[in-house]
Amino acid sequence: MSFSIFAIAASVALQEAPAVRSPYAVLDEAPESAWTTIPAGELVVMMVGGERVVIQLNTAFAPTHAANVERLARAGYWDGASVYRVVDNFVAQWGFREGEEYNSRPAPDGVVDNPPADFSRPGSAVTIMPHGSPDPFSQLAGYENGWPVALHADGSVSPVYCYGTVGVAREGDPDTGSGDTLFAAIGTPPRRLDRNFAVVGRVIDGIEHLSTLPRGSGAMSVYAEGQSPATIATVRMMDQLPEGEQEKFVMMTEGSASFAEYAYLQRHRLDYGRGTSGADICSVQVPIKKLED
């Protein structure tokens, strides 16, 4: 098993083993019962510059956008598209640029042109962040089926933008954007996008293939003439791939004792030598890992 992006940040100190248990130790020791398999039907595989980026769709929030993305992927809509805008400390954006050859490629049947803005909904089975701190953007932060969420004063719940969150690009009107142009957050969690831009998923493996792309030097960090954007060879649902190329991912159950311990250790980080004075939702996420053969 190898750990994905949510679990790799380790101690900055290199020379000495931590004196106190690190949060990452929990990941090695958590029993199988602490993990849930992510359904293959939620997984999108994007091949960019020869590398694989795996996105988990968020079907609970913005379900119409998520269904659109699934339809577009199954139809091969993005094959030959590119990551054409990369803003340092903000987003990498992909699709077809305005005016590009394929910009007028018809969307496959069933894709809804402009799904209604759908940014929050009544909370259901929300687990409050254990040992958490106040969230600057809501009343409380927590998790719903493995996704980081914010709970608002009106009782609604919205998904949270963190590093790796995949959002739907749109025009000025919130009721625009089908999901044919997407972006992933690659810097400081852009929480200002919460409830402004639909969250359609998150990169759970291979985010570094987006975050290391050269930054665009044109207006709004779009790639300028002469800059070669990274080509997207294919985008498919995981279950469309030949069996030998399919991968399985599991996420830690937010209600498990393992996650409570992980969150406690991540909150306090006594392995750093001094206590930490708080925790934010993007830094204490449900760990996700890829199952190796």
Added chain:
Amino acid sequence: MSFSIFAIAASVALQEAPAVRSPYAVLDEAPESAWTTIPAGELVVMMVGGERVVIQLNTAFAPTHAANVERLARAGYWDGASVYRVVDNFVAQWGFREGEEYNSRPAPDGVVDNPPADFSRPGSAVTIMPHGSPDPFSQLAGYENGWPVALHADGSVSPVYCYGTVGVAREGDPDTGSGDTLFAAIGTPPRRLDRNFAVVGRVIDGIEHLSTLPRGSGAMSVYAEGQSPATIATVRMMDQLPEGEQEKFVMMTEGSASFAEYAYLQRHRLDYGRGTSGADICSVQVPIKKLED
């Protein structure tokens, strides 16, 4: 004039001009009186892979570490070192690796081996974040001489880790680490390092030359054998460079009306079509810009 990292994040939507004033408009219009020149003696210039990375030293917090870094830069200590550890969504770390040829290079005169841990101090001229929200890691967040800081219940103030913050690597004991090995934050603000790892500065220009580096594939994301780390050609103080190669930077004064308006607009982001429900200190920083000839 061109804007540096703190000002480039723009609207995700591309096709339509925002209907409401964007925070970035303030930067174009702020009067000269809203800006303060950053002293050249605070600026370190690191040449990495042919690109220029400019670091502003934080001489107020961890002054001994900052003085060490200045001495090391003036003496050319890091020439030939490398960025040998890059952790996605965490840090890029540079210096000489344990066991490297130059690891035993003597530090120049005056460098203090293990400055005492010095992570916070009594607050003095702190400006509370205008229109800010609760900070998960402290009582209140704000600014001191242009630096983002956290105010704690005991009256102390500590610098905040944001994207681009430069910290001092050390061993397990907080009282170790001279500043000869440094790291810059390149992902989610690692606030868990606040008051754990000395803040010695921040990258104010060229952070993308660190954040786009290939991630290390060895243990703890150190570059594995066969991965070529980015070579550091030189590190010098800005005022050591030939006059034609020197650059000037200004930062917006946190007490200015321009900054209050910028913070207000960044807090509300009505240009996104919907209001934002909060603001965090790392997303509302004092803008910094490079003066072009």
